[in-house]
Amino acid sequence: MHSNTSRPLLDIRYEPDDKSPVSISLGLGLQLTVVGISSTVLLSTVVFRASGASETYLAWAVFAAIVITGAATILQSMRGRRFGMGHILLMGGSGTFVAVCIDALNVGGGNMLGILVIVSGLIQLAVSQKLSLFRQILTPTVSGTVLMLIPISVMSAIFNLFEDVPIDRSPSAAPLIALTTAATICGVYLVARGVLRLWAPVIGIVAGVLIAAMYGVYDVSQIAEASWVGFPEFAWPGLNLQFGPAFWTLLPGFILAATISSIRTMSSAVAAQRVSWRKPRAIDYRLVQGAVATDGLSNVFAGLSGAIPNTAYSMGASLTQLTGVASRHIAIATGLLLLTLAFLPKLIAVMLAIPGPVFAAYLVILMAMLFMIGVQMIVQDGLDYRKSLITGVSFWIGLGFQSRLIFPDIVSEFAGGLLNNGMTAGGLIAILMTLFVKLTESRPKRLTVALDLSALPQLRTFLNEFTVRRKWSREMNDRLDAVAEEILIMLVQQYEADKQSGKRKLLLLARKVSSGAVLVFISTTGEGKNVQDQIALLNDQVEEDLFDKEISLRLLRHLASSIHHQQYHGADIMTVRIDHPRDR
Numbered sequence: 001m002h003s004n005t006s007r008p009l010l011d012i013r014y015e016p017d018d019k020s021p022v023s024i025s026l027g028l029g030l031q032l033t034v035v036g037i038s039s040t041v042l043l044s045t046v047v048f049r050a051s052g053a054s055e056t057y058l059a060w061a062v063f064a065a066i067v068i069t070g071a072a073t074i075l076q077s078m079r080g081r082r083f084g085m086g087h088i089l090l091m092g093g094s095g096t097f098v099a100v101c102i103d104a105l106n107v108g109g110g111n112m113l114g115i116l117v118i119v120s121g122l123i124q125l126a127v128s129q130k131l132s133l134f135r136q137i138l139t140p141t142v143s144g145t146v147l148m149l150i151p152i153s154v155m156s157a158i159f160n161l162f163e164d165v166p167i168d169r170s171p172s173a174a175p176l177i178a179l180t181t182a183a184t185i186c187g188v189y190l191v192a193r194g195v196l197r198l199w200a201p202v203i204g205i206v207a208g209v210l211i212a213a214m215y216g217v218y219d220v221s222q223i224a225e226a227s228w229v230g231f232p233e234f235a236w237p238g239l240n241l242q243f244g245p246a247f248w249t250l251l252p253g254f255i256l257a258a259t260i261s262s263i264r265t266m267s268s269a270v271a272a273q274r275v276s277w278r279k280p281r282a283i284d285y286r287l288v289q290g291a292v293a294t295d296g297l298s299n300v301f302a303g304l305s306g307a308i309p310n311t312a313y314s315m316g317a318s319l320t321q322l323t324g325v326a327s328r329h330i331a332i333a334t335g336l337l338l339l340t341l342a343f344l345p346k347l348i349a350v351m352l353a354i355p356g357p358v359f360a361a362y363l364v365i366l367m368a369m370l371f372m373i374g375v376q377m378i379v380q381d382g383l384d385y386r387k388s389l390i391t392g393v394s395f396w397i398g399l400g401f402q403s404r405l406i407f408p409d410i411v412s413e414f415a416g417g418l419l420n421n422g423m424t425a426g427g428l429i430a431i432l433m434t435l436f437v438k439l440t441e442s443r444p445k446r447l448t449v450a451l452d453l454s455a456l457p458q459l460r461t462f463l464n465e466f467t468v469r470r471k472w473s474r475e476m477n478d479r480l481d482a483v484a485e486e487i488l489i490m491l492v493q494q495y496e497a498d499k500q501s502g503k504r505k506l507l508l509l510a511r512k513v514s515s516g517a518v519l520v521f522i523s524t525t526g527e528g529k530n531v532q533d534q535i536a537l538l539n540d541q542v543e544e545d546l547f548d549k550e551i552s553l554r555l556l557r558h559l560a561s562s563i564h565h566q567q568y569h570g571a572d573i574m575t576v577r578i579d580h581p582r583d584r
Contacts, residue, residue, distance in 0.1 A: 012278045013324040016087050020327035028325055029333030031201050034351050035315050035366075036073070036092040036338060038359065040065050041348075043093035047308050051105035057306070060235035061110075063342055064305035065093060070338030072298035072310060076291060077331035082128075082569065083294045085287035087272040088316030088331045091298060095154075096261050096424060097309045100253040107246045110237025110306045116250055117303030118239075120258035124296030127262050128289045132568040135285075136438050140381035142430045143267040145391050146423060147374030149398045150264070150314060151367035153423040156402075158363045164356025165217050173215040174357045181208030181361035189322060197323065201362060208358035217355045226349040237306040258299075260424045261311045263431075265295045271317040271373050274380075276326035285568045318369040382562075390433045398426020444511035444520070451504035451523050453492055459484045459508065466510045466517075475581045479559050480517060483576055484508070486556050491523050491572065515561070516579040523572050 014020045020028075044065050048058040072091040079086030097120070104113040127134070165174045185204030189197055212218045240247070269291035273283050291312060298310045320326045341348050378391055400406040402422025419425045447462040449455035460481055467477040491506065509520040556563065559578060566573040 011324050012276065012320075012326055014327040015278060016276050016326050016328050018327050020325055020329050024325060025327070025329045025333040026337075027199060027202055028319060028323065028330045029337055031205075031362075032088075032090045032315055032319065032330070032334040033337040033341065034354065034359075035363070036069055036090050036313065036334065037066060037341060037348060037351055039095075039313070040069055040093040043095060043098060044308055047098055047101045047105070051102050053105060053110070054235075056233050057110060057235045057237065059232040061305075061307045063232045065302065065307040065310075066338055066342040068298050068301050068305065068307060069093070069310055070335045070342065071301075072294055072335075073331055073338060074335030075294050075297075076312070077328040077335070079287070080290065083290050083297060085269055085272070085291040085294075086328055087269070087276055087287070088320060088326060088328060088334075089268060089272055089291055090313040090316050090331070090334060091295070091310050092313050094257075094261050094309045094311035096264070096311065096421065097254070097257045100250065100257050101308055103253065104250050107250065108240055111240040112246065112250070114237060114239045114303045114306050115241065115243075115247065116254045117307075117309050118300050119251065119303075120254045120261075120309055121296045121299030121301075121303060123255060123258045124262050124265075124299060125293055126296075127259075128292035128296060129569075131266075131285060131289045131292065132566070132571045132573065135566055135573060137431055137434055138263065138266055139434055140270070140377050141387045141390055142263075142427070142434055143270050144374040144377035144381070145394045145398075145430045146263055146267040146427045147271055147314060147377065148371050148391075148395055149402075149423040149426040150267075150374075151371045152395075152399055152402050152426075153421050154363075155367065158360050158367065161356035161360035161363075164360075165215075169215055169217055173212075173217055177208050177211045177215070177217065177355060178357040178361045180211045181205060181358045182365060184208070185362065185365055201319070201322065201365075205354070205358055205362060208361060209354060212355040212358060217357075219353055223346060223349045223353055226346040228346050229343060230345045231343065235306075239304075257309075260427060261295065261309065262292050263427055264423065265292050265312040267374075268312040268314040268317065271314055271370070271377065272320070272326075274377060275317050275320045275373060282565055285566050289569055314370050314373075315366055317373055318366040321369045321373060322365070386437055390430055390437075393433065394426045394430035397429050398422040401425035442511060444509040444518075447508045447510075449506050449508070451491060451506045453488065455506065456485060456488060459488060462508065463510065470512060473581065476516070476578075479578050479581070480510075480519065483519060483556065483559050483578055484521075487519075487521050487574055487576065491521065494572075513577070516577065519576045519578065521572075521574040521576070524570055 014024075041062055044062045045058065048061055053061075069091045073089070075084050076089040076091060077086065078084035097117075100116075101113055104116050131138075162178050163174055165177075181204045183204075184207040185200050188200035188203050192200065209218055266288050269288040270283055273281070273287065295310060295312055302309050316331065319330075341351075378387065381387070397406070399422055401419055402425070404420070419428075445462070445466055447458065449458050463480045463484055464477060467480060488506070504524050507520075507522040509522070511518045511520075556576075561577045561579045563577075564575040566575075
């Protein structure tokens with residue numbers, strides 16, 4: 001965030017904490033439900049049938065997966081201390097785990113799958129608690145690249161749905177159905193105003209289904225055969241707690257899949273925050289922690305029940321971008337619908353009967369919106385030659401792996417074919433390149449002091465030595481000194497306002513960059529306001545009285561070229577760049 005830049009308003013009708021009308025909540029919730037339930041049922045079917053599991057076990061696993069994803073989606077809409085993020089974050093079956101889950105079932109059956117999925121969930125819970133340790137790797141560049149690659153990794157499957165019609169139907173059926181759906185959604189969205197625009201996806205799906213019915217593509221036989229209310233036969237496989245050689249052989253694949261799934265959840269959580277507020281805010285990483293923790297908790301329950309693991313989908317951010325509705329009541333409605341549908345097989349059949357071309361056209365539009373969210377995330381963070389190279393190389397390598405154009409024989413045998421997924425491959429490349437950049441940067445100078453105003457002389461001495469060694473001007477030294485003083489005052493005031501007990505430490509990292517210096521302040525403070533957002537408010541004319549109340553913020557805005565404030569549970573991290581006076 002550049003401290004001298006105003007931020008435009010987004011076209012948001014309902015922010016996360018606003019209560020959207022019941023009709024809108026149910027309407028948009030139903031759209032997400034169709035996506036979530038279809039993906040979860042499809043992935044479960046692929047995993048258990050590919051491993052030769054019984055139909056009884058499959059029915060139980062599908063039921064358990066739908067219940068868990070519904071409950072997890074509701075939990076994501078909450079804003080607790082450690083779980084949930086208070087935004088629309090749809091949960092569903094994770095494609096990242098498909099290959100390793102099939103291996104686990106083939107080697108040790110459902111009880112082996114269960115314990116490995118539980119371990120994966122525990123890994124994600126651990127990652128969520130220590131997310132601040134990954135702050136230099138999981139950058140907006142990495143998250144944005146992952147979001148751009150998610151559509152690439154699923155587009156082949158989506159495009160295959162365009163031809164998912166009976167072979168005895170007219171050759172023009174599939175193209176006309178898909179075209180009607182996509183054209184209706186785009187047309188309504190581009191032309192309509194007000195509430196009607198919110199219903200563009202629903203109107204498009206209905207239009208596509210009507211055309212499908214005219215061609216005899218909408219199959220109602222499965223709907224007629226399904227029961228209204230049902231509960232599957234109990235088929236819990238138990239847990240294999242022997243931890244034998246098979247467990248340790250399969251564990252690395254699950255650890256890698258859990259890491260990739262966590263990155264996807266982080267990216268989805270960041271994307272949800274980016275598009276949910278009229279006035280863009282700094283990313284609250286405490287909410288990202290809550291999202292990853294909820295993902296991990298849902299996977300613990302998935303393992304206990306013998307179902308496939310979950311992950312967070314980015315569809316909520318796409319739907320918000322498309323409709324302007326970010327109310328978390330949409331997620332609550334989605335979760336309740338999923339929980340209800342788990343016991344209503346006939347209604348599940350109605351959703352699953354939506355023809356492939358209709359579903360594909362809808363998903364293509366959502367994926368296009370998601371791709372652009374990733375692009376916006378990267379651009380808004382500020383592009384330089386390093387970020388451009390990381391994004392470009394990671395994206396094209398991910399596309400190459402996804403298209404089976406890069407050493408397909410070797411890649412297909414590595415880690416169970418995990419790198420065949422473009423999001424996984426490109427995401428890992430982005431992380432490795434980012435890590436390389438961090439490791440090759442000059443090592444910062446470090447100082448640890450008590451988080452107290454009495455530490456100010458130590459900070460001044462440290463920064464004076466830092467500038468003298470680099471033969472910088474006195475004016476540059478004064479800039480660093482003034483920034484450090486204002487940051488220290490803010491952190492101490494926040495610490496005192498939170499009424500925390502015990503001693504707190506402040507770690508200061510100072511590093512030279514081409515334009516000047518970067519200071520990183522790491523403290524264990526509480527739940528105070530985000531400084532980055534407070535500085536942005538200074539640009540609003542309606543806040544004229546802030547001049548007298550927020551002198552420190554105005555001084556920081558004047559002295560610093562950029563300020564990034566990352567808030568985690570248990571840690572506050574402020575990264576401030578100060579350019580040489582002649583460059584400003």
